[in-house]
Amino acid sequence: MEKRNVKICWLDPEKNKDLLLPVYQTELAAGMDVRAAVEGPYLLESGAVHLFPTGFAVAISPGYELQVRPRSGLAVKHGVTVINSPGTIDADYRGEVKVALINLGKMPFLVNRGDRIAQLVLAPVVQAQLELVTKLDETSRGRGGFGHTGL
Numbered sequence: 560m561e562k563r564n565v566k567i568c569w570l571d572p573e574k575n576k577d578l579l580l581p582v583y584q585t586e587l588a589a590g591m592d593v594r595a596a597v598e599g600p601y602l603l604e605s606g607a608v609h610l611f612p613t614g615f616a617v618a619i620s621p622g623y624e625l626q627v628r629p630r631s632g633l634a635v636k637h638g639v640t641v642i643n644s645p646g647t648i649d650a651d652y653r654g655e656v657k658v659a660l661i662n663l664g665k666m667p668f669l670v671n672r673g674d675r676i677a678q679l680v681l682a683p684v685v686q687a688q689l690e691l692v693t694k695l696d697e698t699s700r701g702r703g704g705f706g707h708t709g710l
């Protein structure tokens with residue numbers, strides 16, 4: 560599989576030396592699991608949103624983004640997901656990578672330091688070059704959308 564360099568650094572290496580870098584759990588996994596750098600256990604109440612630290616920053620190649628996506632196990636078993644999924648880490652961002660979780664489940668969810676809370680997917684990006692025109696070409700769909708073909 561094609562690999563692309565992503566520079567990563569701990570923001571406070573001394574404080575975070577107990578944490579592991581994001582890792583692909585299987586050979587062909589698309590996402591690297593990312594761990595919570597919370598200082599102690601954090602209880603995410605039902606219905607609550609919290610921005611979790613990861614303790615690291617990255618530098619991605621131009622033309623790529625890192626997407627912050629939910630882990631399906633957390634979503635299905637506990638209703639815990641990434642509220643802005645897929646979160647976008649821009650190639651020019653040098654701040655701490657953060658994970659915004661929401662607890663859509665009925666029970667509070669405990670996040671411990673080092674828990675795998677989301678996954679990061681490196682994805683290519685193409686910027687749109689907008690061309691302002693007065694009329695668009697016609698298509699058979701036209702303006703139909705939002706279920707106009709039926710459910």
Ligand SMILES: O=c1ccn([C@H]2C[C@H](O)[C@@H](COP(=O)(O)OP(=O)(O)OP(=O)(O)O)O2)c(=O)[nH]1
Pocket residue numbers: 627643645646647648649650652655656657658659
């Ligand atoms: O889940 C996320 C989403 C974003 N970011 C960081 C990296 C990203 O490059 C930056 C800005 O994200 P975005 O463009 O989605 O946020 P915004 O609300 O539009 O803020 P800004 O005005 O800073 O672009 O915040 C994260 O750490 N985690």
